[in-house]
Amino acid sequence: MRYDLVIFDNDGVLVDSEPISNRILAAHLTELGHPTTYEDSIRDYMGSAMHRIHDLLLERTGQRLPDDFDDVFHARVFAAFERELQPVAGVGEVLEKLTADGVPYCVASSGSHERIRVGHRTTGLDRWFTDDRIFSSQDVGRGKPAPDLFLYAAERMGAAPGRCLVVEDSPLGVRAAVAAGMDVYGFTAMTPATRLTGADRLFTTMGELADLLI
Numbered sequence: 001m002r003y004d005l006v007i008f009d010n011d012g013v014l015v016d017s018e019p020i021s022n023r024i025l026a027a028h029l030t031e032l033g034h035p036t037t038y039e040d041s042i043r044d045y046m047g048s049a050m051h052r053i054h055d056l057l058l059e060r061t062g063q064r065l066p067d068d069f070d071d072v073f074h075a076r077v078f079a080a081f082e083r084e085l086q087p088v089a090g091v092g093e094v095l096e097k098l099t100a101d102g103v104p105y106c107v108a109s110s111g112s113h114e115r116i117r118v119g120h121r122t123t124g125l126d127r128w129f130t131d132d133r134i135f136s137s138q139d140v141g142r143g144k145p146a147p148d149l150f151l152y153a154a155e156r157m158g159a160a161p162g163r164c165l166v167v168e169d170s171p172l173g174v175r176a177a178v179a180a181g182m183d184v185y186g187f188t189a190m191t192p193a194t195r196l197t198g199a200d201r202l203f204t205t206m207g208e209l210a211d212l213l214i
Contacts, residue, residue, distance in 0.1 A: 001183075003103065004103075005104050005105065005159035005163065005164045006106075006167065007108050007165065007166045007182070008105065008167045009047070009107070009169060010108075010115075011047075011109065011110075011119075012047075012088070012170070013169050014119075016089075018190055019190075020080050022046060023038055024077050024080060025041045025053075028072065028073055028076065029057075032069075042190070046190075047110055047144055047169075048143065049111075050112075051143065052143060053065075074115065077115070087125055089205070090205060090206030091206050093210060094206050097210050098213070101213075104157055106135060106153055107129055108136075110149075110173075111137075116134055133157075143172075144170070145171075145172045145173075149176065150164070150176055154180070161180050165184070165185065166182050167184075168187065169186065169187040169189065169190060177198075178198045185202070186199030186202045188202050
């Protein structure tokens, strides 16, 4: 099927940021008295908007995170991005193929606009994503697994949900895409295939994704 729009998640799909951000998140939560391993962070928070992290901690512990939690976390993450962040291997070739084939694409991320842009500038992906191709959970209020962000991106890009493909690597993102009535391909580089229940197809490298998009 030729899609009218391909919607990419950002963290872990376009930029290899999940190891960095989850390492920092686990350390920050542990500092604040909420012991969290890297594996805990991947399992519980990967793909989450910041408000979901706050909500889960409050639900589990009855304690609120500090008011400056987001600012401190993002400052640490952005500094690490400047030192370490790389694009996901092969994603440039996928974007080149979509451009050559005339298939519209965009990014729809649980991360903030600032986080998306910092990552894209650092990795050189900003050449592919102008402002009108960038959508954040900040734009809709409810992040994944709610379908709102993907539906908003499709509306702004002029595509019907049933003609959209979402490329995701988190269980929350797959659930959001399914709820939006979109096809979804699950990227299993970091997430076990068994956790991406509901994905229409699974792939482990961007080379495989390029072949699926033929």
